[in-house]
Amino acid sequence: MAASLVRFVRSGFGRSLNVAKQSAAIVQTRTTTTETRPTVRPKDPVTHTQLSEFGEYIAEILPKYVQQVQVTCFNELEVMIHPEGIIPVLTFLKDHTNSQFNNMIDLTAVDVPTRQYRFEIVYNLLSLRYNSRIRVKTYTDELTPLDSSVPVHQAADWYEREIWDMFGVFFANHPDLRRILTDYGFEGHPFRKDFPLSGYVEVRYDDEVKRVVAEPVELTQEFRKFDLNSPWEAFPAYREPKDAPKLESGDKPAK
Amino acid sequence: MAGVIKKTTGLVGLAVSHNPHERLRILYTKILGSLQTMPQDAAYRKYTEQLITQRFNHVKSEHDVEKLEKKINCGQIEEVISQAEAELALSRKMTEWKPWEPLVEEAPANQWKWPI
Numbered sequence: 001m002a003a004s005l006v007r008f009v010r011s012g013f014g015r016s017l018n019v020a021k022q023s024a025a026i027v028q029t030r031t032t033t034t035e036t037r038p039t040v041r042p043k044d045p046v047t048h049t050q051l052s053e054f055g056e057y058i059a060e061i062l063p064k065y066v067q068q069v070q071v072t073c074f075n076e077l078e079v080m081i082h083p084e085g086i087i088p089v090l091t092f093l094k095d096h097t098n099s100q101f102n103n104m105i106d107l108t109a110v111d112v113p114t115r116q117y118r119f120e121i122v123y124n125l126l127s128l129r130y131n132s133r134i135r136v137k138t139y140t141d142e143l144t145p146l147d148s149s150v151p152v153h154q155a156a157d158w159y160e161r162e163i164w165d166m167f168g169v170f171f172a173n174h175p176d177l178r179r180i181l182t183d184y185g186f187e188g189h190p191f192r193k194d195f196p197l198s199g200y201v202e203v204r205y206d207d208e209v210k211r212v213v214a215e216p217v218e219l220t221q222e223f224r225k226f227d228l229n230s231p232w233e234a235f236p237a238y239r240e241p242k243d244a245p246k247l248e249s250g251d252k253p254a255k
Numbered sequence: 256m257a258g259v260i261k262k263t264t265g266l267v268g269l270a271v272s273h274n275p276h277e278r279l280r281i282l283y284t285k286i287l288g289s290l291q292t293m294p295q296d297a298a299y300r301k302y303t304e305q306l307i308t309q310r311f312n313h314v315k316s317e318h319d320v321e322k323l324e325k326k327i328n329c330g331q332i333e334e335v336i337s338q339a340e341a342e343l344a345l346s347r348k349m350t351e352w353k354p355w356e357p358l359v360e361e362a363p364a365n366q367w368k369w370p371i
Binding site: 060062063065080092094097112137139238 | 363
C-alpha cells in the first residue's frame with residue numbers, strides 16, 4: 001500500500017533524522033558483498049524503505065503526538081508517542097483508509113526502573129487489509145494514569161487489567177479495572193523489576209484455622225546473586241562516545 | 256451483466272448494499288466537507304483529500320459494481336463503504352484533536368534509548 005502514498009518530504013523534518021540515529025535501527029548495509037551464510041537473516045531493503053516511508057507518513061499526519069519513528073533491523077515499524085496521544089493515534093491507525101490497523105494483537109508494559117517514566121506501554125497492531133504490523137509505544141511512571149484504549153479496541157480490556165495487576169499502571173475510563181492474575185488479597189505488582197522473584201509472602205494450609213494463610217516467605221537456601229558481567233564488551237555496535245576531559249578557563253592544556 | 260446484484264458478500268454480518276454508488280457519494284461528500292474545516296496545510300487533510308477524491312472519481316465514472324471494486328482495489332464495495340464510514344468518523348474526531356499542531360511535549364532524554 002506504500003505505492004499509493006505520496007512521498008512528501010518536508011524541509012527540516014526532524015523526525016527522519018531520529019530514524020537514522022536510532023540505535024535499534026542500525027542497518028549494516030552490505031552493498032558490495034552478497035551474503036552467502038545461511039544462518040544470517042537476509043536484509044530486505046524494499047520492505048525497510050516501504051515501512052520507513054509509511055512511518056514518515058504517520059509522523060507527518062500526527063506531529064502533535066509522535067515523538068519518534070523507527071524501523072528495527074527485523075523490519076518492524078515502531079511509533080513512539082506522547083501518552084496524551086494514545087486514543088488519537090490508535091483511532092487514526094484503526095479508521096484511516098491507508099492504515100486500517102483494526103486488529104490489536106498485544107498490549108504489554110516494559111519496566112525500566114532507571115528511567116524517569118519507568119513503564120513503557122507497547123501496543124502491537126495488525127492490518128488485515130494490508131497485511132502489515134505496527135508497534136505503538138508510550139510511557140508513564142507509577143502514578144500517572146493513562147487513557148484506556150478499550151473504546152478503540154475491545155481486545156485491550158483484559159490486557160489493560162493485566163498491566164494494572166502486574167505493573168500498577170492505572171488506566172482511566174477502563175470499564176472494569178481489577179486484578180486478573182494475582183490472588184485475591186495479593187499486595188504488590190509482580191512484574192516490576194524491584195519485586196523479588198520469590199515474592200514476599202507464601203501460602204500454606206493451616207489446620208488450626210482450617211484455611212489457607214499467607215505468611216512471609218521462608219527460603220530454604222539464601223538467595224544467591226550471581227554477577228553475570230562478562231569481561232568482554234557486550235555490544236560493540238552501541239558504544240557511547242567518551243566525553244573528552246573538559247578544561248576550566250584559565251587552565252593550560254598539558255603539553 | 257450490469258444490474259445483477261450479488262447474492263452475498265461472503266462475510267458474516269455484512270449485508271449486500273443495494274445502492275453502493277449513492278451511499279459512497281453521500282459518504283465521500285460528507286468526508287470532504289468535514290476536511291474543509293481543517294487548515295489547508297494539515298497533512299491529514301492533504302492526503303485524505305487526495306485519496307477520497309481519487310475514489311470519488313472512480314465511483315462517479317464507473318457504474319458497474321464489480322468493475323468499480325476492481326478499480327478501487329480495496330476489497331468488496333461493502334467493505335469500501337465501511338472504510339468510508341470509518342474515515343468520516345475519524346475526520347470528525349480529527350477536527351477536535353487537531354493533530355497537525357506541533358509536538359505536545361518532548362520525551363525525556365533517555366526515554367527511547369535502547370539498550371539502556
